[in-house]
Amino acid sequence: MKPKSADLLIVNGTVLTFDANNTEISNGVVAVSKDSITAVGPASELSDWSASRVVDAGGGIIMPGLINSHTHASMTCFRGLADDLQLMTWLNEHIFPAEAKLDEQKVYSGAMLACAEMIMSGTTCFCDMYLYEDAVARAAKEAGMRAVVGEVLYNFDSPNYGPIEKGFEYTQTLIDTWKGDPLVTIAVEPHSTYLCAPELLKKAFDLARAFRLPLVIHLAESKSEVEEIKERYGRTPVEHLAELDVLAPNVLACHCVELTPNDITLLQQFDVKVAHNVESNMKLASGVAPIPRLLNEGICVGLGTDGCASNNDLDLFLEMDTVAKLHKVKTMDPTAMDARTVLKMATIQGARALGLDESIGSLEKGKKADLIIIDIDKPHLTPMYNPVSHLVYAAMGSDVRTSIINGAIVMEEGHLKTINLKTVLDNISRIAKEIEKD
Numbered sequence: 001m002k003p004k005s006a007d008l009l010i011v012n013g014t015v016l017t018f019d020a021n022n023t024e025i026s027n028g029v030v031a032v033s034k035d036s037i038t039a040v041g042p043a044s045e046l047s048d049w050s051a052s053r054v055v056d057a058g059g060g061i062i063m064p065g066l067i068n069s070h071t072h073a074s075m076t077c078f079r080g081l082a083d084d085l086q087l088m089t090w091l092n093e094h095i096f097p098a099e100a101k102l103d104e105q106k107v108y109s110g111a112m113l114a115c116a117e118m119i120m121s122g123t124t125c126f127c128d129m130y131l132y133e134d135a136v137a138r139a140a141k142e143a144g145m146r147a148v149v150g151e152v153l154y155n156f157d158s159p160n161y162g163p164i165e166k167g168f169e170y171t172q173t174l175i176d177t178w179k180g181d182p183l184v185t186i187a188v189e190p191h192s193t194y195l196c197a198p199e200l201l202k203k204a205f206d207l208a209r210a211f212r213l214p215l216v217i218h219l220a221e222s223k224s225e226v227e228e229i230k231e232r233y234g235r236t237p238v239e240h241l242a243e244l245d246v247l248a249p250n251v252l253a254c255h256c257v258e259l260t261p262n263d264i265t266l267l268q269q270f271d272v273k274v275a276h277n278v279e280s281n282m283k284l285a286s287g288v289a290p291i292p293r294l295l296n297e298g299i300c301v302g303l304g305t306d307g308c309a310s311n312n313d314l315d316l317f318l319e320m321d322t323v324a325k326l327h328k329v330k331t332m333d334p335t336a337m338d339a340r341t342v343l344k345m346a347t348i349q350g351a352r353a354l355g356l357d358e359s360i361g362s363l364e365k366g367k368k369a370d371l372i373i374i375d376i377d378k379p380h381l382t383p384m385y386n387p388v389s390h391l392v393y394a395a396m397g398s399d400v401r402t403s404i405i406n407g408a409i410v411m412e413e414g415h416l417k418t419i420n421l422k423t424v425l426d427n428i429s430r431i432a433k434e435i436e437k438d
């Protein structure tokens with residue numbers, strides 16, 4: 001048989017595919033040509049493959065890149081600015097005044113810092129909601145990261161686009177500008193049921209449907225939000241969206257902490273996707289989302305870090321550890337949220353939540369080559385009886401040593417290839433000085 005050739009071969013590692021059979025290959029090889037995976041299998045079966053470039057995984061773990069299904073990347077600018085405060089004090093006295101100082105350049109720099117942090121901790125795709133999202137899209141593209149981005153829409157004037165009509169124009173421009181981009185997908189992103197009037201929500205939904213885009217929204221994040229919506233409309237936030245006919249499979253509902261049994265039924269019926277942001281919910285004392293119940297109902301749940309000001313990092317490995325443990329305590333059941341379930345939420349389920357599961361989320365022939373290599377030659381990862389266990393309960397983002405997105409190596413042996421980290425850090429230090437003064 002003729003030898004088969006690829007652009008890139010990743011060899012000498014344990015491959016966790018996260019395919020439908022959870023295939024694991026102890027000495028596996030992944031072949032990549034251009035932006036896609038062309039073969040995955042045991043080294044013994046792929047011995048006739050050759051490539052112009054070979055990456056040695058050094059006996060580590062080769063797995064799909066992690067997917068951050070909800071964040072506000074540029075909030076890295078506010079990391080550690082204000083902690084341990086009541087939500088409204090935190091927002092009104094610290095975050096909103098700091099956000100008033102943002103402009104497109106600062107959002108770009110913040111997003112670039114977020115991309116550096118995400119790539120260095122194993123995330124290859126993120127879903128973003130913020131202001132000046134064209135700058136976030138540009139940062140992601142330059143960093144070589146896959147991203148779903150959308151301009152936040154609400155019924156008060158935005159520092160970026162002004163009144164809401166302009167917000168829809170801005171979103172349309174994003175859709176037109178980024179159409180067909182290999183890395184960037186646009187989403188329509190109304191902030192929440194409390195900051196968006198019914199007409200805004202309906203219009204956003206129609207726009208998302210017309211262009212077959214995800215609609216991303218914060219939903220049922222806290223008790224006070226649910227009370228406010230009940231007072232205004234006589235319904236829970238989820239029921240409110242159902243009443244407006246804006247629940248559908250392309251809707252990604254972020255947080256979903258406060259849900260009634262009827263809310264859960266509605267999310268299930270309409271195949272709404274959920275982004276679980278456990279550390280943000282803990283830090284802001286929002287509560288514990290009923291994720292084991294949602295999963296039991298067959299609802300698709302991805303993991304998100306939320307913005308950096310309420311977390312305060314973008315490391316999905318740490319997030320996974322917390323997800324697995326918090327739900328065990330909450331349910332008083334150590335079998336709840338097993339490691340594999342949590343890993344799937346950070347990979348293939350995250351991809352599904354973003355409508356990207358046909359192209360990413362698992363290592364399978366024909367999918368886009370988004371993958372990471374984890375170094376296991378570390379004291380805290382030795383011995384390794386079960387890689388799935390280690391990835392959730394012992395590994396950290398800093399154990400990721402190589403990252404490939406859309407077939408391109410964006411980090412190799414811990415060195416970023418697409419981002420000048422020194423420049424990014426210098427820019428953020430300057431921005432932080434501006435934010436700090438007054």
Ligand SMILES: [Zn+2]
Binds near residue numbers: 071072218254306307
């Ligand atoms: Zn959020």
